[in-house]
Amino acid sequence: MNAASPDPVLAIDIGGTSLRLALIGVDGRLHGEIASYDMPFASDGAADLAGLFDLMTTHVERARQSLSDEPMIGVSLCGNVDLGSGDAILAPNLGWRNLPFGRLFSERFRLPVCVATDVRQAVLAEAIWGAGMGLRDFAWATVGTGYGGYLFLNGRLYGGAHGFAGNFGHITLDEVNGYPCGCGRRGCFETFVAGPAIARAGQAACEAGQSAILSSLALDGEVTTPMVFRAIELGDEAATAIVDEAIRLICINLGGMVNLLDLSLIVMGGGVTEAAPWFIERVSSDIRAYLMTTEAQRDLRVLRESMPNAALWGAAAHVFAAEGLFSGDVRGDVLEEGIVHRAIRAW
Numbered sequence: 001m002n003a004a005s006p007d008p009v010l011a012i013d014i015g016g017t018s019l020r021l022a023l024i025g026v027d028g029r030l031h032g033e034i035a036s037y038d039m040p041f042a043s044d045g046a047a048d049l050a051g052l053f054d055l056m057t058t059h060v061e062r063a064r065q066s067l068s069d070e071p072m073i074g075v076s077l078c079g080n081v082d083l084g085s086g087d088a089i090l091a092p093n094l095g096w097r098n099l100p101f102g103r104l105f106s107e108r109f110r111l112p113v114c115v116a117t118d119v120r121q122a123v124l125a126e127a128i129w130g131a132g133m134g135l136r137d138f139a140w141a142t143v144g145t146g147y148g149g150y151l152f153l154n155g156r157l158y159g160g161a162h163g164f165a166g167n168f169g170h171i172t173l174d175e176v177n178g179y180p181c182g183c184g185r186r187g188c189f190e191t192f193v194a195g196p197a198i199a200r201a202g203q204a205a206c207e208a209g210q211s212a213i214l215s216s217l218a219l220d221g222e223v224t225t226p227m228v229f230r231a232i233e234l235g236d237e238a239a240t241a242i243v244d245e246a247i248r249l250i251c252i253n254l255g256g257m258v259n260l261l262d263l264s265l266i267v268m269g270g271g272v273t274e275a276a277p278w279f280i281e282r283v284s285s286d287i288r289a290y291l292m293t294t295e296a297q298r299d300l301r302v303l304r305e306s307m308p309n310a311a312l313w314g315a316a317a318h319v320f321a322a323e324g325l326f327s328g329d330v331r332g333d334v335l336e337e338g339i340v341h342r343a344i345r346a347w
């Protein structure tokens with residue numbers, strides 16, 4: 001391995017519903033295919049770490065054989081991660097709190113590993129290889145099982161005081177009439193706009209007898225987010241109103257962030273944004289109503305992610321940047337200030 005042509009990184013994306021792995025090169029090129037598995041969950045509802053490690057084993061061993069004794073590994077994880085320790089501080093959709101993921105991974109595979117929050121990895125990938133190339137300031141927003149993002153400001157990732165910046169999904173919208181949130185509080189924006197909120201509103205519409213189409217799609221089961229989008233295609237007014245309201249609240253939330261930071265780009269990803277081809281276009285047009293300046297109304301772009309899975313690509317970019325392996329025109333010096341970025345070694 002040398003700085004001119006480093007080995008690809010084994011990138012791992014641990015999401016709320018699936019685990020994905022791929023080998024990604026320093027030029028952003030995918031080597032081979034993306035492997036995808038359903039996330040294993042234990043009977044207590046938390047993600048099953050032992051089962052997760054078992055699923056990764058073949059891929060890690062293959063990388064050891066095809067690349068080097070010590071292949072580079074980058075992990076993207078759906079929750080707040082301490083960048084220094086690799087601990088999963090709070091991952092509501094995995095049921096993890098203060099889990100020393102980086103240390104456990106490194107001990108299990110006897111390999112160094114870089115670990116960070118999925119939204120942070122996604123914005124990093126967009127800065128290095130995607131729509132954020134050459135920009136000083138932009139944001140990533142995910143609408144999926146959860147709602148949130150990460151910021152790229154002044155040419156670097158912006159972590160804030162503890163590395164948890166970008167949690168705009170946990171700005172409180174209504175703690176009095178709102179719903180409990182995975183963060184432990186109540187009434188966050190996430191509880192009104194993410195996938196589970198859309199499904200819950202669809203279920204309520206069924207139970208109130210407001211949507212014959214949703215009732216027929218759900219049969220006797222629970223309404224899901226894809227069913228709400230399917231009902232919209234079928235002309236259902238209640239389903240249309242539910243997603244209209246989610247989009248309105250997303251636009252208020254993201255529009256506020258643009259007013260605060262004067263951003264000219266928001267890149268979006270997540271299952272809800274992929275549920276309908278028009279979703280991001282709607283956000284892009286409706287957000288204008290909440291932008292304060294005519295400059296922002298004119299210049300703001302809202303785009304979908306530039307690659308198949310920006311969080312997975314970002315897990316690789318994180319390793320290349322931490323190891324100083326980017327060269328030429330690629331912006332390597334983009335990681336958060338005030339943190340020593342290096343892989344975790346725990347054996």
Ligand SMILES: [Zn+2]
Nearest residue numbers: 170181183188
């Ligand atoms: Zn919350």
